[in-house]
Amino acid sequence: MISHHAALVYTMVLVSASDREMPDIELRQIGEIIRGLPVFADYDSSTLPQTTAACAELLDEPDGLDKAVAMIAAALPLKLHETAYALACDIAAADGRVPVEEMRMLEMIRHALDIDRLSAAAIERGARARFTKL
Structure with a gap:
C-alpha cells in the first residue's frame, strides 16, 4: 500500500510518462503542484525522487501499469478521486498537447477512480482553460 501522497x-x-516522454514542462508542473496545493501541505518533498523511482520500477514489471493504477485507486480516499483526476488532467495539458497515449491513460485513471463522465468533462475543461495560451 502506498500513501495518498504517493x-x-x-x-x-x-x-x-504515458507517451514515453516526460517533458521538462510536465516535470515542472508536478513540482509546482506539490509545492502549491493544500493536499501536499504535509508532504515531505524530499521523498519525491524515491516516489517517482518506485513508480518507474513498478511500470517496468509485467502488468506494472495495471498494478500502479490499482495501487492508486486503493490508496486514495474517495474525497481525493476527483483531485487525482484533476492533477492528471493538469499534467496532460501542461505542454499544450495531449497525445493519444495520454488520453488513454486519463481514461484508465478515470475508470479506476470511478469518475463519472460529466464530472470528468468538467475537470478536463478546467485543465484546458488553465493551460490555454494565445
Whole structure:
C-alpha cells in the first residue's frame, strides 16, 4: 500500500510518462503542484525522487501499469478521486498537447477512480482553460 501522497504523485507520473516522454514542462508542473496545493501541505518533498523511482520500477514489471493504477485507486480516499483526476488532467495539458497515449491513460485513471463522465468533462475543461495560451 502506498500513501495518498504517493498515489497522487504516481497519477501524475503515469500521465507524464504515458507517451514515453516526460517533458521538462510536465516535470515542472508536478513540482509546482506539490509545492502549491493544500493536499501536499504535509508532504515531505524530499521523498519525491524515491516516489517517482518506485513508480518507474513498478511500470517496468509485467502488468506494472495495471498494478500502479490499482495501487492508486486503493490508496486514495474517495474525497481525493476527483483531485487525482484533476492533477492528471493538469499534467496532460501542461505542454499544450495531449497525445493519444495520454488520453488513454486519463481514461484508465478515470475508470479506476470511478469518475463519472460529466464530472470528468468538467475537470478536463478546467485543465484546458488553465493551460490555454494565445
